Each structure stands twice: as C-alpha cells, then as structure tokens.
Amino acid sequence: MSDTITLNCLGNGSIALVKEVVAEGLTRRRLLDLGLVPGTKVEVIRRSPVGDPIAFNIRGAVIALRREVAGKVLVSPWG
Amino acid sequence: MAHKTLTPLLEEAQKIAGPHQGQFRDSIVTGIYRTAEQIAGDVVSHTSTKRQDLDRQIDNIITSPVWGFPVMFGVLAVVFWVTIAGANVPSGILATGLFWIEARLTDLFMALNTPGWLHGFLVLGVYRSLAWVISVMLPPMAIFFPLFTLLEDLGYLPRVAFNLDHFFHKAGAHGKQALTMSMGFGCNAAGIIACRIIESPRERLIATLTNNFVPCNGRFPTLIALVSIFIAGSVSLSLSSAVATLAVAGLVVFGIAVTLSISWLLSKTILRGEPSSFTLELPPYRKPLVGQVLVRSVLDRTIFVLSRAIVIAAPAGGLIWILANTTVGDASVLSILAGWLDPLARFMGLDGFILLAFILGLPANEIVLPILIMSYVCGGAMTELASLTDLRHLLVDQHGWTWLTALCTMVFSLCHWPCGTTLFTIQREQHNWRWTLLAAMIPTTVGVIICMLINNLVRAIGLV
Numbered sequence: 001m002s003d004t005i006t007l008n009c010l011g012n013g014s015i016a017l018v019k020e021v022v023a024e025g026l027t028r029r030r031l032l033d034l035g036l037v038p039g040t041k042v043e044v045i046r047r048s049p050v051g052d053p054i055a056f057n058i059r060g061a062v063i064a065l066r067r068e069v070a071g072k073v074l075v076s077p078w079g
Numbered sequence: 080m081a082h083k084t085l086t087p088l089l090e091e092a093q094k095i096a097g098p099h100q101g102q103f104r105d106s107i108v109t110g111i112y113r114t115a116e117q118i119a120g121d122v123v124s125h126t127s128t129k130r131q132d133l134d135r136q137i138d139n140i141i142t143s144p145v146w147g148f149p150v151m152f153g154v155l156a157v158v159f160w161v162t163i164a165g166a167n168v169p170s171g172i173l174a175t176g177l178f179w180i181e182a183r184l185t186d187l188f189m190a191l192n193t194p195g196w197l198h199g200f201l202v203l204g205v206y207r208s209l210a211w212v213i214s215v216m217l218p219p220m221a222i223f224f225p226l227f228t229l230l231e232d233l234g235y236l237p238r239v240a241f242n243l244d245h246f247f248h249k250a251g252a253h254g255k256q257a258l259t260m261s262m263g264f265g266c267n268a269a270g271i272i273a274c275r276i277i278e279s280p281r282e283r284l285i286a287t288l289t290n291n292f293v294p295c296n297g298r299f300p301t302l303i304a305l306v307s308i309f310i311a312g313s314v315s316l317s318l319s320s321a322v323a324t325l326a327v328a329g330l331v332v333f334g335i336a337v338t339l340s341i342s343w344l345l346s347k348t349i350l351r352g353e354p355s356s357f358t359l360e361l362p363p364y365r366k367p368l369v370g371q372v373l374v375r376s377v378l379d380r381t382i383f384v385l386s387r388a389i390v391i392a393a394p395a396g397g398l399i400w401i402l403a404n405t406t407v408g409d410a411s412v413l414s415i416l417a418g419w420l421d422p423l424a425r426f427m428g429l430d431g432f433i434l435l436a437f438i439l440g441l442p443a444n445e446i447v448l449p450i451l452i453m454s455y456v457c458g459g460a461m462t463e464l465a466s467l468t469d470l471r472h473l474l475v476d477q478h479g480w481t482w483l484t485a486l487c488t489m490v491f492s493l494c495h496w497p498c499g500t501t502l503f504t505i506q507r508e509q510h511n512w513r514w515t516l517l518a519a520m521i522p523t524t525v526g527v528i529i530c531m532l533i534n535n536l537v538r539a540i541g542l543v
Binding site: 023027029030031033034035037038040045048050053061062063064065066068069 | 104105108109112134135138139142143144147148241242244245246248254278354355356357358359360361362363
C-alpha cells in the first residue's frame with residue numbers, strides 16, 4: 001500500500017486519491033459535498049501568490065481550500 | 080403533543096445509530112457521487128482540454144507569485160484611469176448643458192415675474208443640485224460600473240479573492256470578504272447584502288461592519304473630482320490623469336488596508352473566534368457579453384443616478400437653499416451650523432461646511448460634494464460652475480482649500496458613517512440596532528482619528 005499523507009502536503013501538479021476525510025461537522029459536510037469522497041482523484045493545480053490557499057481540480061471544478069482544511073483530507077499519491 | 084411521543088423514539092433511534100451516524104451520511108454522499116459519476120461517464124464526452132489549458136495559462140499569470148499582485152493593481156489602475164480620463168469630457172458637456180437650461184429657467188421666472196424666493200428655491204436650490212449630481216456623478220458611474228461588471232463577468236473577481244485570501248485569513252476574516260468588498264465598489268448596501276454568502280455569523284458581521292471602507296459608486300466621483308482638482312492640477316497636463324489614477328488607486332489600497340486592520344481588531348476583540356473553513360470556486364473564464372453589459376449597466380446606472388438625484392438630491396438642494404437664505408440675526412442658518420462644527424472640523428483638517436455637507440449627505444453619498452458646492456455658492460457671488468477649473472477656483476481661491484484640506488476630505492469620505500440606505504440594509508440584515516450603530520461608529524471613529532493625525536502631523540512638520 002502507498003503512503004498516506006494530507007492533501008496540503010502535495011506539490012503543485014501532483015495527483016492523489018482521497019482515502020478519508022477526517023474533518024468534523026460543517027467542514028466535513030462541505031468537503032464531502034464537493035465530491036471529496038474516498039476514491040476521488042484530486043489534482044493540485046496551484047498555490048496563491050503567498051502560498052495559501054491551494055487550488056485543486058476536484059471532478060473538473062477548480063476549488064481553492066485553505067491549508068488547514070486541505071490538511072483534513074487524507075490521500076495517497078497516485079501515479 | 081406530537082413531539083412528546085416522538086422524542087423517546089428519536090432518542091432510541093439516535094442511540095442505535097449513534098456512532099455510525101457519520102458513516103450513514105458518508106455512504107449516502109458516496110452513493111450519490113458514484114451514481115452521478117456513472118451517469119456523467121455515459122453521457123458526457125470531452126473532446127478537447129484546450130479550454131481548460133487556456134484557463135490555466137491565464138491563471139499562471141494572474142495568480143503567480145511574481146505577477147499576481149502587480150496585475151491586480153494594474154487592472155484596478157486601468158479601470159480608474161479609463162473612468163477618470165473618460166468622465167472629464169461628458170461631465171463638462173453635461174454641466175454646460177444643464178447650466179444653460181438653468182439660465183433659461185431663470186429667464187422664464189423673470190418673464191413670469193415670480194417672487195425671488197420661489198426662483199431661489201426651485202432653480203438655485205432644487206434644480207441646481209440636480210444639475211450638480213447629474214454632471215459630477217453620472218459620467219464616472221456610467222463608466223466605472225460597466226467596466227466592473229465586465230471584470231465580474233470575465234471571472235476575474237474570484238481570482239482576486241484567491242490572491243488576497245491569505246491576508247483575510249490572517250485578519251481572522253473570511254476569504255469571501257474580498258468578494259463582498261468588490262460588491263461594495265458598486266454600492267455598499269449591495270455589499271452588505273452580498274455578505275449573506277459568508278456562512279459563519281461572526282465573519283459575516285466582520286465583513287458587514289467593514290464594508291464601508293470600500294468607496295462606493297456614490298463616493299468615487301467625489302474622490303475623482305477632488306483628486307483631479309488638486310493632485311492632478313499641480314502637475315503637467317499630460318501626466319495629470321496618470322497621477323490622478325495613482326492617487327485614487329492609492330486611496331483604495333489604503334481603504335483595503337484599513338479594512339484588514341479593523342477586521343483583525345474586531346476578530347481579536349468583540350468578535351473573537353477562529354476563522355471558519357471555506358471553499359472558493361475558481362470558475363472557468365467566460366467571454367462577457369460586452370454589448371449587453373454596456374447597454375444594461377449604463378442604462379441601469381443612469382436610471383439609478385437620475386432617480387437618486389430626483390428623490391434625494393432635489394429635496395436636499397431645496398433644504399440647503401432654505402438654510403442658506405434663512406437668516407438669524409446677521410448670519411444664515413447654514414453658516415451658523417457650519418460655525419458650530421468649525422472648531423472640530425478644523426482640527427480634522429476640514430472646515431465647518433465640509434463636515435456639515437457630510438452630515439447633510441447622510442441620505443446619499445452622491446450629494447455630499449453638491450451640497451458642499453451649494454453651501455459655498457449660496458453665500459457667495461459665484462453662479463457659473465461649468466468646469467473643474469471653476470470648482471478649483473471656488474475651493475482654493477474663495478474658501479482657502481489646500482491639498483491638505485482635499486486629502487482630509489478624501490480620507491473622511493472613505494472613512495465615515497455609511498449612507499442611510501446602507502445603514503437601513505445593515506439593520507434589516509442583522510436585526511440588531513447595536514450592530515447598526517457600530518457600523519456607523521467604527522468608520523467614523525477611524526476617519527476622525529486618521530484625519531486629525533494627518534492634519535496635525537502635516538502642520539507640525541510645516542508642509543502646509
């Protein structure tokens with residue numbers, strides 16, 4: 001099995017598969033609603049000029065998440 | 080009754096579901112997405128990724144560490160420059176035309192032998208303030224608003240929010256506050272309503288209380304006119320609109336800095352708390368429907384300005400004329416009121432008439448400058464004010480304005496109580512008069528303090 005890291009640790013351009021969302025409450029629901037369910041492929045597109053937030057390609061939509069929120073998504077690097 | 084019998088059942092259900100409740104939710108969402116994925120896979124086909132690639136290339140530039148902020152400032156500056164350079168000529172034409180009509184109206188009143196006070200009230204009061212609001216305010220609004228709508232339609236604004244989010248995060252505020260601020264450029268009342276997009280009540284309040292630090296369309300023309308008169312007036316003609324642009328852009332950046340500082344202060348004091356999570360979509364760029372935007376927003380703005388002018392500026396103009404022409408003892412009521420305000424106003428680098436204009440301008444920021452001109456003109460001999468040169472003459476030669484007076488007036492315009500409509504909107508959104516009061520107190524306090532500092536520092540150093 002590949003390693004598990006959090007989404008915010010990935011470099012720009014890398015792709016990963018969602019393993020688990022560890023956030024609770026509203027944040028968890030929001031992340032799931034975006035389609036971050038286990039098995040989803042996520043691509044890191046870019047970081048804002050000051051490094052935070054980070055923009056991801058989630059199911060074809062470009063979504064920006066703040067670092068601490070992205071840190072609540074466990075992923076395994078893909079490819 | 081029903082809920083009494085239901086409660087134990089619900090409790091039991093919760094006990095059974097207990098630790099697994101989250102899992103239910105997760106599996107429902109996962110199920111929905113699996114089905115959606117299947118359907119999408121069957122019916123949607125992607126022919127090329129060209130569009131997406133282009134979007135990414137554009138984003139590479141406008142959100143890059145090197146170019147992100149310069150591009151943002153550049154776009155802001157271009158919008159201001161087009162507004163400033165473009166508004167000058169139509170403003171002049173409108174003023175000439177409207178004051179020609181004023182002269183004809185005066186002829187008519189003379190021919191009909193109407194009493195002087197009626198002519199004064201209707202023509203010099205009501206009509207003239209209408210003419211002022213339309214000629215000073217309409218052209219910049221009719222240029223700025225469509226430009227801004229174009230930026231919005233392009234999809235640029237979410238990128239601005241993306242670039243700036245880090246600073247809002249640091250200030251304990253919500254990233255979408257950048258979007259509500261952008262709405263504030265159009266109208267602060269609209270900005271307040273836009274705060275609904277912020278889910279957390281704490282951060283929505285921060286955005287609401289600080290929205291007024293963004294100059295709305297009613298204050299922009301005031302800033303532009305003053306900048307054009309003072310800052311641009313002191314350099315050569317070819318440079319003047321560039322210098323004016325930089326000055327206005329500088330004022331806006333100052334407003335953003337104040338917004339961030341006050342947001343930070345609020346989130347450290349009365350609105351303490353952690354910033355909540357948020358997600359921001361960066362939508363694909365779209366080609367705006369230029370023709371439609373231009374026609375719609377120019378028309379909308381024109382109707383908006385004209386209706387405000389008729390509903391608010393006209394009665395205000397009449398009131399000013401009455402105040403300026405009703406005398407108690409030797410002085411007019413207007414100058415007595417201004418005299419009371421004068422000591423405080425002078426300490427802030429303004430004068431009594433300027434402060435009075437801001438107070439009387441509570442119903443709408445558009446009328447502050449017209450009210451000021453009206454109250455200056457009513458007492459004096461000057462009747463024709465067809466250009467900015469005339470306005471400069473009125474302010475500088477007749478009422479002793481310096482660049483410091485202009486600067487303090489602009490800062491106070493940026494930082495003072497919101498207009499009546501905005502306050503009403505805050506009250507309607509928050510249902511709490513304390514927040515409404517605070518929304519008026521915060522910017523006013525900031526404005527008074529900054530104006531006092533600027534005025535006294537500049538005078539202490541001896542620059543004026």
